[in-house]
Amino acid sequence: MTRGSERITQFIEEGNIVEIACSDNQKSFFRNRFPELILYVNLPNNHIQIESGKGLFFKLGLRAFEFRSNWKKEKSWLKEHLESNYYDLIYSDNRYGFYHPNVHSVLLTHQLTLPGPRFLLALPQLVLNSNLRNFNEIEIPDFKNAPKLSGNLSHLKDTFHATFIGPLSQVKPIHTSTKKQLLLILSGPEPQRSRFAKDILEETSQLGFHLVVAGESNVKSTNSNVTQLGYCNARQLEQLMNESSHIVCRSGYSTLMELATVQKKALLIPTSGQYEQEYLAKYWAEQFNFPTANEHEISTKDFVNYLNDTTHFERRQ
DSSP states (O other), X not given: OHHHHHHHHHHHHTXXXXXXXXXXXXXXXXXXXOTTSEEEEOSXXXXXXXXXXXXXXXXXXXXXXXXXXHHHHHHHHHHHHTTXXXXXXXXXXSOTTOOBTTXXXXXXXXXXXXXXXXXXXXXXXXXXXXXXXXXXXXXXXXXXXXXXXXXXXXXXXXXXXXXXXXOOOSOOOOOXXXXXXXXEEOOSOTTHHHHHHHHHHHHHXXXXXXXXXXXXXXXXXXXXXXXXXXXXXHHHHHHHHHHEEEEEEOOOHXXXXXXXXXXXXXXXXXXXXXXHHHHHHHHHHHHHOOOBOOTTTOOHHHHHHHHTOOOOOOOOO
């Protein structure tokens, strides 16, 4: 959502009239970010992850069914909507069914290659390629040259009208004094988000380091060294990321683009079982020297080691 919202801001600044179609779980984000825009809350939830672990083949089949179901719902809603509405451009943020053959359609995605075992993903990859061809253009929010932020995920294995547009981030580097504090950025769906908050609060309780929590969860702390802010808008998050000496977060791609933009290193804790986050955490550890930890095995020692690390993000070509 955050990366797509940056393109929405650019469209508005260019003088375009923009309307947004989203799912119910995205409504509050877009209402807060763009209160002046028309919002259609009719699309299915597209937060579907390919999970690793036992029963992988079954999980892949289930996810493929969910993806196809969502694509059909997106196409159906858009077809009906266009019967009474006219647009010059359809812009899809990672929604593969959100296109129309009679309207110039652009897809924003960093994932042209599915993460996971190649022998199991051969057929899903063919299906993905088939859907990618439905778009007139594909915009990839990454650098064209190595080292790319998305690694092999944005590797072009087929011929598409794809353009690397550079990373999209809702935060920018600003000049501010650095505070000795650990910023926890919460993201992703519940209940994983609250479990993640609970684990981090428990493992950092004895550090004597001020912890600032950005993001909503069902966990409340009475520790005087903890500040829980709940939902933070883009400007608040920008201030927090720039002023915090240390950051801990998931390894979702939008968050990684933000870290690269503000040139901050973070302790990455991928959501267990999510191939993309696991791949990106490993890739950033190897390519950019980011510390990582397994959420099921994280300990106070991981934080102690990270808090002693004073290096920053650096991308060398």
